[in-house]
Every structure is written in structure tokens, then in C-alpha cells.
Amino acid sequence: RRASAMGGPAAAGAGAVGQNFLFEDEVFTIDPLQGTIPAKGTREFTITFNPQLATSYFSTAYLDIQGMHDRLPLAIKGAGLGPQCGLSFDSLDLGDIFINSVHQYEVVLENRGSIEAKYALMPQQTLFGPKFKFSPQSGTIAAGSTQTLSISFCSDIIGIVSETFKIHVQGSRDELELHFKGRVIGPTFHFDVEEIDYGNVSYNFWHNKTFHLINTSEIPMRFHLRVPEDGQHARKEFDVIPATGSILPHGKQKIQVDFLSNTVQEYNAHLVVDIDEVGDNLDSLPIKATCIVPDIVVSRDALDFGHCFVGYPYSLDVELRN
Incomplete structure (x- = not known):
């Protein structure tokens, strides 16, 4: 008899029915789709499963035999296994x-x-x-x-x-x-002193302190040092040397801060550290100082030259004691 493998409305999955109603599916193929089986003969069909995803597939094909009213269903299923x-x-x-x-x-x-x-x-x-x-x-x-x-x-x-x-x-x-x-x-660093303490300083005299800024990280760091409180009076009083620079990994930089006070007062300032590409004011070092004016004592309250001849110079000594 003549037989054909056909799709049908009961097919599940991606089975699509062509114009000639032969079986079509995205992952299952049947070969041959139609042919003739001799009396008392057999015919072998090859069904190929080509999954595209790692999932389960199901479809139904129907065998239509010429002269028979009902079609014979064939359920086809398979599980796709993707790469492991x-x-x-x-x-x-x-x-x-x-x-x-x-x-x-x-x-x-x-x-x-x-x-x-x-x-x-x-x-x-x-x-x-x-x-x-x-x-x-x-x-x-x-x-x-x-x-x-x-x-x-x-x-x-x-x-x-x-x-x-x-x-x-x-x-x-x-x-x-x-x-x-x-x-x-960011880079890690620290100073080798806890604070900069000038103690008592004289008005309008230079004073300096030295210390080190140490880079404890594995990368170089570019720093900027500044005293935010400086410049509030008539002129700047702190000079940081150097105020900017680079320190190699595990290296250190000697820093000197010169101080020239022009105001009689107590100083409580800070030396702050900015790091390029990281941030500002990442660390600070306190600065303390007391500017005083010395007490000057004159050895004589008055100078008495007495009677002096005209045209002759006279001199007296006076001492200033600090």
C-alpha cells in the first residue's frame, strides 16, 4: 500500500504542515516521507533528531495509508543535551x-x-x-x-x-x-611624627621642622601638601618644602615646614595631604605654636647728662635686657 508520513493538528513542538501536508519539523526529520510497501512487506524509516537547545522536544507524525480512513499516530520525543x-x-x-x-x-x-x-x-x-x-x-x-x-x-x-x-x-x-x-x-601612607610643635616662637623670626612622609603601598603616589589655615592674615606664614611630589612604593620623602609668625597668638593649624586621582584632605598633621613678644627691660629709667659744654660730645651707656 501507499503510505505517507504527515503532520497534523495534534502535533506538539515545532511541527509545521506544508502545502502537501507532509511532515515538517525544526528538530525531527523522517526519511522517507512517502512511498509504497509491498504486500506482506516492511519498510524502515529513519528519524533524525537534531536539537538546537538543551531542552525536551515532542512532536507527533501521522501515517496516512491510502484506502484507510484513520491515520496512524507516531509520537516522537527527545531531550536535547547541550555542551557540558x-x-x-x-x-x-x-x-x-x-x-x-x-x-x-x-x-x-x-x-x-x-x-x-x-x-x-x-x-x-x-x-x-x-x-x-x-x-x-x-x-x-x-x-x-x-x-x-x-x-x-x-x-x-x-x-x-x-x-x-x-x-x-x-x-x-x-x-x-x-x-x-x-x-x-588608594595608596597607604603616614608621617613619622605625630605633630609639628614649634613651642614658643619669636615674632617675625623663621623657625623650621623636618619629618618624613612614608608611602607604605605597592604603587607610587603623587602628593600635595598644604596648610588650609595659612594666609588668613596679611601674609602667608608657612612654607612647605616640597609642597608637591611623588613617592615610589615603600619610599619616603623628607618634608620641611618653615614658619614665620607675624601674629602674636596661639597657633592650631593642620598640614593636610591630597593625593592625585584619590582625593583631598586624606590625612592631616597638627601644627602647634605660640608666638610671643619678648619682654625688654631698659637698664636706666632716665639719662641725665648734667651741665655740658657747647660743642663737646657727651655719651652715656644704656642696656636693653631681654
């Missing part, structure tokens, strides 16, 4: 990272399945996302093979890092996730 991939780790704690420092990491992408896997890194347009660089960002991994992904991170901003990158594997239902957490910090 995994990462050597899915979370990494970066810890504290200095600003503008470059850090390198590696993660291994493994194809644990029996078919090749095509992968691609999904874009991450967040605050710290663009600071991560992956290489390669896409590729194909043969069955049973691995691919090492090199990751570099360098941030020019300070803050808390919490980024989750997704890797899409073609044919897989779920995406692989790789999470990074940490904190980007």
Missing part, C-alpha cells in the same frame, strides 16, 4: 587592590561533554565591569578539552567591586557565571 561546560572556580575574592595597579588572574573553562562547545563572554556595562579584560572573549572548545581565560583588572576609581560576568555557551540552557568581589583603595 564548567569553570575551575565561579567566585574570586580580590581583596584590597590599589588604584591603578594591574592584577592578573586565570580561570579554566572546561568542556566536560561529548560535543564541541562555542562560548562567548557577555558584555558587562557596569561601574567596574569595563575594568576587567578577558582574553580570549569567545571561542570553541573541543569535547573533553579546556580553555584558559586570562583576566586582567586595573581600576582608576576607588570603591567596592562586585561584578558577575556571564559566559554564554551555544546550545546550553544556562549561562556560566563568574563573580568577582573586592575593594579598590
Whole structure:
């Protein structure tokens, strides 16, 4: 008899019925779709399953036999298995990272399945996302093979890092996730003195103090030193040498602060530190001083020259005692 494999309204899945009503489906194919079976003969059909996603598929084909009123249904189902991939780790704690420092990491992408896997890194347009660089960002991994992904991170901003990158594997239902957490910090530093104390200073006399600014971090730091309270009077009274500069990692810079007081008063000022690309007023060093005017005593209350001849010079001594 003549038989044909046909689709029908009961077909589930992606089965589509063509104009000649022969069976059509996106993932299942039947060969042959029509033909003749001799009396008491048999015919073998080949059904091919080509899943596109890792999910379950179901469809129904109907065998239409010439001369028979009812068609014979054939349920076809299958489960698509996508590439079986995994990462050597899915979370990494970066810890504290200095600003503008470059850090390198590696993660291994493994194809644990029996078919090749095509992968691609999904874009991450967040605050710290663009600071991560992956290489390669896409590729194909043969069955049973691995691919090492090199990751570099360098941030020019300070803050808390919490980024989750997704890797899409073609044919897989779920995406692989790789999470990074940490904190980007500025350079660490300190002074080797607790304060700058000039004690009692004389009015309009220069005084100076020296100390060191020490960089305890792994990166160079560019600093600016200033005294915000300076210049409130007629002229500036503090001179910082140097007021700006760079310190290499684990290096130190000698600082000298010259002070010329022009006001009789108690001084309570601060030497503050600004760091380029990090922030202002990140640390301060107290400055203390007391400007006084010395008490001067004259040895005589009055000078009495008595009777003097005209045209002759006379002199008397007087002492000023501090």
C-alpha cells in the first residue's frame, strides 16, 4: 500500500504542515516521507533528531495509508543535551587592590561533554565591569578539552567591586557565571611624627621642622601638601618644602615646614595631604605654636647728662635686657 508520513493538528513542538501536508519539523526529520510497501512487506524509516537547545522536544507524525480512513499516530520525543561546560572556580575574592595597579588572574573553562562547545563572554556595562579584560572573549572548545581565560583588572576609581560576568555557551540552557568581589583603595601612607610643635616662637623670626612622609603601598603616589589655615592674615606664614611630589612604593620623602609668625597668638593649624586621582584632605598633621613678644627691660629709667659744654660730645651707656 501507499503510505505517507504527515503532520497534523495534534502535533506538539515545532511541527509545521506544508502545502502537501507532509511532515515538517525544526528538530525531527523522517526519511522517507512517502512511498509504497509491498504486500506482506516492511519498510524502515529513519528519524533524525537534531536539537538546537538543551531542552525536551515532542512532536507527533501521522501515517496516512491510502484506502484507510484513520491515520496512524507516531509520537516522537527527545531531550536535547547541550555542551557540558564548567569553570575551575565561579567566585574570586580580590581583596584590597590599589588604584591603578594591574592584577592578573586565570580561570579554566572546561568542556566536560561529548560535543564541541562555542562560548562567548557577555558584555558587562557596569561601574567596574569595563575594568576587567578577558582574553580570549569567545571561542570553541573541543569535547573533553579546556580553555584558559586570562583576566586582567586595573581600576582608576576607588570603591567596592562586585561584578558577575556571564559566559554564554551555544546550545546550553544556562549561562556560566563568574563573580568577582573586592575593594579598590588608594595608596597607604603616614608621617613619622605625630605633630609639628614649634613651642614658643619669636615674632617675625623663621623657625623650621623636618619629618618624613612614608608611602607604605605597592604603587607610587603623587602628593600635595598644604596648610588650609595659612594666609588668613596679611601674609602667608608657612612654607612647605616640597609642597608637591611623588613617592615610589615603600619610599619616603623628607618634608620641611618653615614658619614665620607675624601674629602674636596661639597657633592650631593642620598640614593636610591630597593625593592625585584619590582625593583631598586624606590625612592631616597638627601644627602647634605660640608666638610671643619678648619682654625688654631698659637698664636706666632716665639719662641725665648734667651741665655740658657747647660743642663737646657727651655719651652715656644704656642696656636693653631681654
